[in-house]
Amino acid sequence: MDDPSGSSLLFFITGSLILSMFCKLAKYVYNNFSYTKLDELLETEKAKDKIQKYMTKGSDLLIATSFFAVLSKVVFVASVVLLFSKNAQVKNVHIMYSVPISFLPLLFTDIVALYLAHRYSERIITSALPIMSVLYWLGIIFVWPLSKFIQFLDTIFIARARASSAVFERAILDVVSKGEEEGIFQKSEKNMIEAIIDLREVETKEIMTPRTDMVCASMKDSVSNVLLVANEAGYSRIPIFKENRDHIVGILYIKDLLNYWAEKDGDKLVIADLMRKAYFIPETKPINKLLKEFQEQKLHIAIVLDEYGGTAGIVTVEDILEEIVGEIVDEHDRETYEEIKFIDENSVELDARVHVEEINEQFALNIPVDEGYDTIGGFIFSQMGRVPLQGETYQFEGKEFRVLQAGERRIDRILMVDCNSIKQSS
Structure with a gap:
């Protein structure tokens, strides 16, 4: 096979340099653009939907862009070395000069890319995303397995991060609990910190x-x-x-x-x-x-x-x-009821929208979950097979659930009574 000519090498050098600069620019603007500023810049809902469509596969686009960024740099350096080797007077030392020199244009284009991205991220991202999508499809043979491998690594590191995060959260809760005992934190402050930590667990x-x-x-x-x-x-x-x-x-x-x-x-x-x-x-x-x-x-x-x-x-x-x-009440809020209201030591009034998991945890019950309902009202509805009338009861694990309020299509309030107390009183 013939050696590449000087003109073809110049073509590869120019093309790979431009591609390297674009990849650097695209990666930086993707990671740093502002959704708010972009929303103000786009005039039509169609344009916004188009950008949102690209963003749904953003991780794959970034992997493809990173792949071509590395590839373009390799092609650029190799082309520069070959160009030097064809023209160098001293064949044995051309690599010594060509490799360091080849990094100067790459450094220059990276600096230019960072400057443009910093100044015009929102304007550039609208044009960069379609090109990044083209790069993804051009390199899909290499990008797809690379993407799957990265996802596999993510699952490993995320699992480890969650484990260490759980240990860290327990340490925080221990400190807060001890602080409450010593009077450093009030109970409301402790509850707030616990609620913030639990946010990611709430759907x-x-x-x-x-x-x-x-x-x-x-x-x-x-x-x-x-x-x-x-x-x-x-x-x-x-x-x-x-x-x-x-x-x-x-x-x-x-x-x-x-x-x-x-x-x-x-x-x-x-x-x-x-x-x-x-x-x-x-x-x-x-x-x-x-x-x-x-x-x-x-x-x-x-x-x-x-x-x-x-x-x-x-x-x-x-x-x-x-x-x-906790509950925020303003002048427009209608009359509100406590979700769980203790009447006495044997009876509790419940909002039918209280989740089954909360009932199980607070009252040591084993109401089945993931059975097509989420709330205590949904549980009673599914067990009775219809919307119960006011005053109707249903028993489960030593508890009697009495419907206090119900409409035509749903249950509103429930009274939960310990069955043992009912027998003793009778």
Whole structure:
């Protein structure tokens, strides 16, 4: 095979240098761009959806970009060495000069890439992501097994990190408990620290407002009707659905409505023109990750979807904060009831939405979990096979569950009584 000509070597040198600079630039902007600034820069929802589509396979794009970054540097250095070897007067020492010299252009392009990425990350990322996707498909034969190997390593290191994290968390809790005993921490402070540590263990479905309790409005409703709904409920953000609650299409911010109210006749305003895009999440998302997403994207509310894509409920920043600091009551909140209210030593009043795991833990019961229900109300409903009437009872492991309040389609309040105390009193 013939030696490559000087012109072909110059082509490889130039091409690999440009590719190396792009890969450095792309990796840096991907890891450092601001979602908030990018959202302000993109004008259409179509453009935002396109970027979001690329971001869903971001780890694979980064692996592909890193692969081509290494490959381009190898090609560049090899091409420079070959070019020197073809033209060097002293064949035995050309490598001594060519290798160090080849790193100078690479260093220069890296510095330029870092400067551009630092100044224009959000503008560059919109163009870089499609090219990164092309690189992924060009190198998929190498990138795919590399990606799987990295995922395998991740599972090993994540497992170890979780183990060490668990030890660290236990140490913190021990210190806090000791601090409470010595009067350094108050009980409320201890509870708050424990709640923060437990955030990653709590899924969105455990704190969301269920679909049946959601306050929504239809796209077909007039602005006046939506205002009445918002005023009656005391909410500043109302989910908007198209046909039914399984088809939420946006969120109407009342402040947006008021901004246009003075400019146009209120009755002429169209809900579809005023609502914002809804943010959808799965019901299994840990709330610590959800809180971070709320902070990054400056959101206050999200629509929770079940595994079939239907609306499971709604969750807000306030719901997450209440998981940390306890119930937050404002002037718009309706009368609230304690989820678990001890009547006496033998009877407890329960909110039907209390989770089965909490009941099992607090009262040493063994109610089955993962049986198609999450709450104590769901458990009783599944055991009786219908919505029980007020006053009906169900017994389980020495406890009698008496329905205190129930509607046509669900249970609201339950009284749990120790069966032994019932026998003694009779």
